[in-house]
Amino acid sequence: MADNLADLWQYIDQNFQEKFSNFSYKAWIATAKPVAIRNNQLIISVPTQLHKDYWERQLMVPVVELVYQYTQKELTPIIQVAQSSDDNPETAQFGSPEETEEVEKDEKNPDYLRETHLNDKYTFDTFVIGTGNQMAHAAALVVSEQPGQTYNPLFLYGGVGLGKTHLMQAIGHQLLKNDPHAKVKYVTSEAFVNDYITSIQTHRMEQFRLEYRTCDLLMVDDIQFFAEKEGAQEEFFHTFNELYNNHKQIVLTSDRLPNDIPKLQERLVSRFKWGLSVDITPPDLETRTAILRNKANAEQLDIPDDTLGYIAAQIDSNVRELEGALVRVQAFAQMKKTPVTTSLAADALKGLKATATEEIPISRIQRIVARYYHVTVQELQGKKRVKAIVNPRQIAMYLARELTDNSLPKIGQEFGGRDHTTVIHGYDKIAGELKDDPALRDSLNELKSMIREQDGDN
Numbered sequence: 001m002a003d004n005l006a007d008l009w010q011y012i013d014q015n016f017q018e019k020f021s022n023f024s025y026k027a028w029i030a031t032a033k034p035v036a037i038r039n040n041q042l043i044i045s046v047p048t049q050l051h052k053d054y055w056e057r058q059l060m061v062p063v064v065e066l067v068y069q070y071t072q073k074e075l076t077p078i079i080q081v082a083q084s085s086d087d088n089p090e091t092a093q094f095g096s097p098e099e100t101e102e103v104e105k106d107e108k109n110p111d112y113l114r115e116t117h118l119n120d121k122y123t124f125d126t127f128v129i130g131t132g133n134q135m136a137h138a139a140a141l142v143v144s145e146q147p148g149q150t151y152n153p154l155f156l157y158g159g160v161g162l163g164k165t166h167l168m169q170a171i172g173h174q175l176l177k178n179d180p181h182a183k184v185k186y187v188t189s190e191a192f193v194n195d196y197i198t199s200i201q202t203h204r205m206e207q208f209r210l211e212y213r214t215c216d217l218l219m220v221d222d223i224q225f226f227a228e229k230e231g232a233q234e235e236f237f238h239t240f241n242e243l244y245n246n247h248k249q250i251v252l253t254s255d256r257l258p259n260d261i262p263k264l265q266e267r268l269v270s271r272f273k274w275g276l277s278v279d280i281t282p283p284d285l286e287t288r289t290a291i292l293r294n295k296a297n298a299e300q301l302d303i304p305d306d307t308l309g310y311i312a313a314q315i316d317s318n319v320r321e322l323e324g325a326l327v328r329v330q331a332f333a334q335m336k337k338t339p340v341t342t343s344l345a346a347d348a349l350k351g352l353k354a355t356a357t358e359e360i361p362i363s364r365i366q367r368i369v370a371r372y373y374h375v376t377v378q379e380l381q382g383k384k385r386v387k388a389i390v391n392p393r394q395i396a397m398y399l400a401r402e403l404t405d406n407s408l409p410k411i412g413q414e415f416g417g418r419d420h421t422t423v424i425h426g427y428d429k430i431a432g433e434l435k436d437d438p439a440l441r442d443s444l445n446e447l448k449s450m451i452r453e454q455d456g457d458n
């Protein structure tokens with residue numbers, strides 16, 4: 001029976017592989033697994049509810065037909081969501097070198113790119129699927145195939161540098177590929193706010209509205225910067241309604257859920273929740289290695305697998321940093337005029353870590369923490385004892401101790417001349433909370449990445 005099932009599945013899989021585009025195949029088919037044939041049912045396991053929905057909507061009839069072709073029997077497909085992440089397919093099967101090369105030939109500068117501001121590297125083909133982004137990727141794919149119909153708005157959220165912008169723009173590319181005349185607009189929320197202000201100043205509201213309210217796909221990146229921008233929120237509310245009512249697709253990204261964006265109007269929060277919110281979590285080691293392999297292939301860098309694995313093991317939270325590490329290793333090899341090896345990578349990255357710890361000033365930590373929690377640096381250094389300030393203050397102290405070599409009295413001094421015992425108390429409190437608060441852990445990882453990034457304090 002097991003062999004029959006495997007053979008049947010191979011037949012189904014091959015057929016789908018021929019019919020589907022490379023990335024659709026990878027998203028929907030390669031992630032599914034046959035579980036069993038029993039009581040005239042073919043049980044198929046898929047990784048998320050979203051995959052289940054897609055299979056049930058799109059793939060039931062073809063599966064029944066393929067099963068019949070192969071076995072002359074009628075089986076009813078039953079789609080189940082996999083119970084544990086062990087059931088999920090492995091990242092290693094995605095993005096093999098051959099696939100990457102093939103994709104690149106197809107995708108070289110399609111005409112439509114000139115008409116938009118999308119980054120031509122941010123396509124579905126260059127996106128590596130892993131456990132942390134599988135659902136977001138699948139949702140993005142559905143939206144690009146059925147804009148305005150299934151998940152509207154699509155709200156992608158997650159930590160810094162995890163591929164939100166990449167996925168969002170991939171939707172734009174794909175939609176334009178399917179319909180080159182579609183009006184696709186990508187903006188950061190800051191650009192939206194600036195356009196809005198400039199339009200008011202120059203009495204060009206009509207043009208502004210024409211521009212934003214006639215899109216087929218509007219993508220607004222980093223929507224959390226809407227916090228406190230009252231006028232722009234008001235305008236966006238009307239833009240949203242107009243697009244939504246006309247079944248036009250809206251895609252938003254943020255570093256957190258709509259509920260957690262401070263000072264976001266309640267009616268926007270509730271609208272953002274009308275569609276689907278999906279988070280992206282940091283990639284596991286296997287996915288990180290696959291991302292590096294893809295990038296190395298794309299740039300035609302000759303780097304052994306164990307070295308890529310080593311680099312992937314060093315940077316564990318942020319894909320942008322991961323790519324930066326690869327660039328650094330490559331530059332180091334060029335400078336030394338030697339091939340890239342694991343020990344060379346270790347040397348190159350040791351330098352990176354050393355500079356990072358040496359150079360982080362406490363003021364940068366305070367600035368970034370303050371911005372993240374929407375308080376002021378003065379409040380972090382001041383005496384107020386309200387929770388909304390005490391918490392960020394203790395987090396900043398914790399990070400100052402974790403990320404710098406400053407003594408406890410020195411840290412205390414930077415926080416409004418506090419005693420070193422206050423710093424220890426703050427540190428211990430956060431360290432204790434971290435143990436059973438995954439959301440806090442995510443926030444701290446994010447903050448650490450922002451603080452370590454060279455330009456993170458702008």
Ligand SMILES: Nc1ncnc2c1ncn2[C@@H]1O[C@H](COP(=O)(O)OP(=O)(O)OP(=O)(O)O)[C@@H](O)[C@H]1O
Pocket residue numbers: 122126127128129130133158159160161162163164165166167222255291319320323
């Ligand atoms: N799964 C992935 N496969 C391939 N590249 C990826 C993946 N995830 C992230 N990247 C790459 O990492 C870099 C950072 O991604 P991106 O800018 O999309 O992150 P982000 O989540 O939008 O970050 P931010 O919060 O800073 O806006 C990009 O170069 C992107 O191509």
